[in-house]
Amino acid sequence: MKKTIITLNPSGMKLIWCDLHHNLLTTLELHNIYSEYQCRAGYCGLCRIHLLQGVVKYRTQPITFIQPGEILPCICHVCSDIEIAIPHQ
Numbered sequence: 001m002k003k004t005i006i007t008l009n010p011s012g013m014k015l016i017w018c019d020l021h022h023n024l025l026t027t028l029e030l031h032n033i034y035s036e037y038q039c040r041a042g043y044c045g046l047c048r049i050h051l052l053q054g055v056v057k058y059r060t061q062p063i064t065f066i067q068p069g070e071i072l073p074c075i076c077h078v079c080s081d082i083e084i085a086i087p088h089q
């Protein structure tokens with residue numbers, strides 16, 4: 001089973017991504033990290049966060065518009081060690 005590290009910025013907290021997780025949002029929730037969401041399907045954009053390092057991939061392409069450097073954790077999988085901006089953690 002492939003495991004990669006998710007680093008939260010600015011806290012430095014580290015989480016483990018496991019391929020068994022459905023998406024990055026699920027991983028955050030399993031670690032009690034609050035992240036806003038609504039649709040959990042890539043069209044509302046409410047869960048959008050900044051990816052500071054690393055690579056994610058989408059099983060289905062986002063429907064909502066995202067800027068370069070933004071990701072939708074509700075529909076993305078982690079492909080490498082990543083660093084994401086999660087304020088207030």
Ligand code: FES
Pocket residue numbers: 036037038039040041042043044045046047048064072073074075
């Ligand atoms: S919760 Fe709607 S796009 Fe992620």
